[in-house]
Amino acid sequence: MSTSLFLVQMLNGLQLGVLLFLIAAGLTLVFGVMDFINLAHGVQYMIGAYLAAMFVGWTGNFWIGLALTLPAALMVGLVLERAVFRRLYGREHLDQILATFGLILFLNESVKVIWGAAPLSVPTPDLLSGNVRLVGGVLYPVYRLALIGAGLLVALGLAWLVNGTRVGMLVRAGASDAPMVAALGVDIRQLFARVAGFGAMLAGFAGALVAPIQSVEPGMGDNLLILAFVVIVIGGVGSVRGAFLGALIVGLVDVLGRAFGVPALKLVLSGSVASQAARSLAPMLIYIVMAGVLFWRPSGLFPAKS
Amino acid sequence: MDISVLRRAAAFAAGCLALSASAARADDGVKIGLIVTLSGPSAVLGGQVRDGFQLAVKTLGGKLGGLPAEVIVADDELKPDAAVTKVKGLLQRDNVNFVVGPIFSNVLQAIEKPVTESGVFLISPNAGSSNFAGKSCNPNFFVTSYQNDQVHEVLGKYAQTKGYKTAFVLEPNYQAGKDSLAGFKHDFKGEILEEAFTPLGQLDFSAELAKVATLKPEVFFTFMPGGMGINLVKQWKQAGLSEIPFLSAFTTDESTLPAEKDDAVGDLAGANWAPNMDNPQSKAFVAAYEAAYGFVPGTYAMQAYDAALLIDSAIKGAGGKLADHDALAAALKKADFVSLRGSFKFNNNNYPIQDFYLVKVAKRPDGKYQTEIVEKVFSDFGDDYAKDCQMK
Numbered sequence: 160m161s162t163s164l165f166l167v168q169m170l171n172g173l174q175l176g177v178l179l180f181l182i183a184a185g186l187t188l189v190f191g192v193m194d195f196i197n198l199a200h201g202v203q204y205m206i207g208a209y210l211a212a213m214f215v216g217w218t219g220n221f222w223i224g225l226a227l228t229l230p231a232a233l234m235v236g237l238v239l240e241r242a243v244f245r246r247l248y249g250r251e252h253l254d255q256i257l258a259t260f261g262l263i264l265f266l267n268e269s270v271k272v273i274w275g276a277a278p279l280s281v282p283t284p285d286l287l288s289g290n291v292r293l294v295g296g297v298l299y300p301v302y303r304l305a306l307i308g309a310g311l312l313v314a315l316g317l318a319w320l321v322n323g324t325r326v327g328m329l330v331r332a333g334a335s336d337a338p339m340v341a342a343l344g345v346d347i348r349q350l351f352a353r354v355a356g357f358g359a360m361l362a363g364f365a366g367a368l369v370a371p372i373q374s375v376e377p378g379m380g381d382n383l384l385i386l387a388f389v390v391i392v393i394g395g396v397g398s399v400r401g402a403f404l405g406a407l408i409v410g411l412v413d414v415l416g417r418a419f420g421v422p423a424l425k426l427v428l429s430g431s432v433a434s435q436a437a438r439s440l441a442p443m444l445i446y447i448v449m450a451g452v453l454f455w456r457p458s459g460l461f462p463a464k465s
Numbered sequence: 466m467d468i469s470v471l472r473r474a475a476a477f478a479a480g481c482l483a484l485s486a487s488a489a490r491a492d493d494g495v496k497i498g499l500i501v502t503l504s505g506p507s508a509v510l511g512g513q514v515r516d517g518f519q520l521a522v523k524t525l526g527g528k529l530g531g532l533p534a535e536v537i538v539a540d541d542e543l544k545p546d547a548a549v550t551k552v553k554g555l556l557q558r559d560n561v562n563f564v565v566g567p568i569f570s571n572v573l574q575a576i577e578k579p580v581t582e583s584g585v586f587l588i589s590p591n592a593g594s595s596n597f598a599g600k601s602c603n604p605n606f607f608v609t610s611y612q613n614d615q616v617h618e619v620l621g622k623y624a625q626t627k628g629y630k631t632a633f634v635l636e637p638n639y640q641a642g643k644d645s646l647a648g649f650k651h652d653f654k655g656e657i658l659e660e661a662f663t664p665l666g667q668l669d670f671s672a673e674l675a676k677v678a679t680l681k682p683e684v685f686f687t688f689m690p691g692g693m694g695i696n697l698v699k700q701w702k703q704a705g706l707s708e709i710p711f712l713s714a715f716t717t718d719e720s721t722l723p724a725e726k727d728d729a730v731g732d733l734a735g736a737n738w739a740p741n742m743d744n745p746q747s748k749a750f751v752a753a754y755e756a757a758y759g760f761v762p763g764t765y766a767m768q769a770y771d772a773a774l775l776i777d778s779a780i781k782g783a784g785g786k787l788a789d790h791d792a793l794a795a796a797l798k799k800a801d802f803v804s805l806r807g808s809f810k811f812n813n814n815n816y817p818i819q820d821f822y823l824v825k826v827a828k829r830p831d832g833k834y835q836t837e838i839v840e841k842v843f844s845d846f847g848d849d850y851a852k853d854c855q856m857k
Binding site for chain 2: 378382
C-alpha cells in the first residue's frame with residue numbers, strides 16, 4: 160500500500176465528506192431549530208441536480224446553469240416550506256415522517272413525469288476537466304478537487320454566517336431554545352422559513368455540484384439522506400460544526416473502509432476470508448461508528464443543546 | 466309451477482349461451498400479457514421491451530399469427546410479490562394466451578411457476594436465469610434473449626484471446642455480480658489482480674478507481690447495470706484511466722448511452738445483437754423504432770420484437786388454434802421466424818442457440834450513440850446448463 164494511494168483515498172473521503180456536509184448542514188439546522196424531521200431533504204438534493212441538468216442543457220454553460228440552479232432550489236425550498244412543512248411544525252415526529260416520506264414518493268414520481276425515467280447527465284465544465292498529477296504520479300480529477308474546495312468554502316461561509324451575524328445568532332438561539340427566542344419577540348416562523356429555504360438551497364447546491372460526476376436520476380437523494388442522518392447523529396443535532404466534523408468522519412471512514420478493508424483484514428485473516436469479511440464490513444463501518452458515538456456520547460460530538 | 470320451471474330452464478339456457486359467446490370471443494383474438502418493469506430507475510429497460518413488442522404487433526398489422534392481437538401491459542415494479550399479483554390478474558381476469566416478461570431474473574423466479582402451471586406460455590424477452598436453463602427447465606417457458614452467463618463469457622473469452630495477463634474485476638455485491646465474475650473467469654485464464662465488490666446501488670467509485678490506477682491491470686471488466694454504470698463510466702473517464710481497455714456487460718448499452726455519451730465511446734461490451742447489425746430485417750426494425758420512439762433500440766427492444774415474431778410464427782404453425790396447446794408448443798420450439806439477429810434456434814432447454822459479438826460504443830454521424838459490432842466471439846453458442854435439462 161503506497162502513500163500516494165493513501166493520499167488519493169484521503170482526498171476521496173474528504174470529497175464525500177464535504178458533499179455530505181452540504182446536505183447535512185441544512186438538515187441539522189431544520190432539525191435543530193424547528194425540531195422538524197424532514198425526510199424530503201434528500202429529494203431537494205435530487206431536485207438541485209435535475210435543475211442543474213436542465214439549466215446547463217438550456218444555456219450550454221455550466222456556470223450559468225449553476226447560477227440559475229441556486230435561486231431555483233431556494234424557491235423550491237420556500238414553496239415546500241409554505242405548502243407542507245409549515246403545517247407540520249407543531250405535530251408529532253411520526254406525522255412529520257409520514258408527511259415528508261409522502262413528499263419523497265410524490266417528488267420522485269414528479270421528476271420522472273417532468274424529465275423522464277432515463278438518467279440525465281451533465282458534462283464536466285471545460286475549465287475543470289482533466290487531471291492533476293499528485294505526488295507519487297497518481298492522477299486525480301480536477302473537478303473533484305474543485306468540489307472539495309467549494310465545499311470547504313461553503314463551510315467557512317456558513318461558520319461566519321452562524322457565528323458572526325445576527326441571523327446566525329438567532330438560528331443558534333433557536334436551536335438551543337426556540338420558545339424562549341419566540342418569547343423575546345423574534346418572528347420565529349419567518350426564521351424557520353428562511354432556514355428551511357436556505358437548507359434546501361445548500362442541498363440543491365450539492366446536487367448541482369455532483370451532477371457532472373454522477374448520473375442524475377429519480378431517487379438519487381434517498382441513499383444520501385440516510386448518510387446525512389448518520390452525520391447529524393454523530394455530529395450532534397442542530398450544530399453546524401458537528402455536521403462538518405461528522406460529515407468528514409463519515410466520508411473518511413466509508414472510503415477508507417472500502418479501500419483498505421481487505422489489506423487490513425488480511426493481516427489477521429486468510430485471503431478469501433478476509434475479502435469476504437471486508438466486503439460485508441465496509442458498508443457497515445459508518446453505522447458501527449454511529450453506534451459507538453451513540454453509546455459514549457448519546458447527544459453527538461458537538462450537541463447544540465447542552 | 467310449470468311456468469317457473471320453464472323460466473329457470475330458459476335462464477339456464479341463456480346463461481350457457483352467454484358463456485359460450487364469451488368463450489368464442491376469446492377464440493377469435495389472441496391476448497398477450499406483457500409484464501415488465503415500468504417504474505423506478507430501471508423503467509427504461511421495461512419501456513424498451515414494451516415498445517419493441519408493440520412495434521412488432523403494429524408492423525404485423527395489429528395481428529399475431531393472423532389473429533387480432535390485444536396487448537395488456539402490466540408493471541412489475543421490480544418487486545417479485547407485486548409481479549405475482551399482476552400475473553395472476555393477467556391469467557385469471559384477462560385470460561391471456563401468452564405472458565411476455567420479465568426484465569429481471571428475481572421477478573422471473575416469482576412468476577415462472579404461476580404462469581407455466583396454468584398452462585400458459587411464458588416468453589422471456591430478457592431474463593434468462595441458470596436454474597430454468599438447467600434442472601428446472603419447462604416446456605411452457607421460452608427465452609428470446611440468452612442465458613445470463615453467456616454475455617459475461619463473451620468478454621472473458623475476448624480478454625483471453627487478446628492475451629491479457631492481468632485483470633481487475635469490479636462487481637456489485639449480489640448474486641448477479643458473483644455470477645458475472647464466474648462468467649468472466651469461464652474462459653479468462655490470466656491473473657485477476659483484485660475482485661472488488663461494491664454494495665448494490667453505490668454511485669461513487671472513486672475508492673475503487675484509485676486502486677485500479679495503482680494496480681495498473683492490462684484489462685478491466687465490470688457489470689454495473691443502470692445508474693451505477695453511468696456513474697462508473699463517467700468517473701472512469703474523469704480518473705484518466707482511458708488507456709486501460711474497459712470491458713463490460715450491461716453497463717454501456719442503448720439504455721444508458723444517452724446519459725453516458727462521449728464518456729463511453731470506445732468501451733467494449735458483449736451482446737447478441739447491435740443496432741448496426743447488417744441484415745435487412747434489423748435495419749428496418751432500427752429505423753422504424755427510432756422513427757416511432759426517438760431512441761436507439763437496444764437488445765431489450767430487439768429481443769421483445771423477436772418474442773412477438775416467435776408468437777406470430779407459433780400461432781401460424783398451429784393453424785390459428787389457440788386451444789391446441791401441443792401444436793403451439795411444437796411450433797414455438799421450431800422458432801420458424803426470421804430473427805432480427807439472423808441465426809436463431811432453440812436449444813433443448815428452450816433457450817436460444819445464437820451468435821455472440823464483441824461490440825464497441827460509437828457516436829453516429831447524427832449525434833446519437835450506439836453499440837456497433839466489432840467481431841464475432843461465439844458462433845451458434847448454447848449455454849452450459851442445457852445438459853442438466855431433461856427436455857429433448
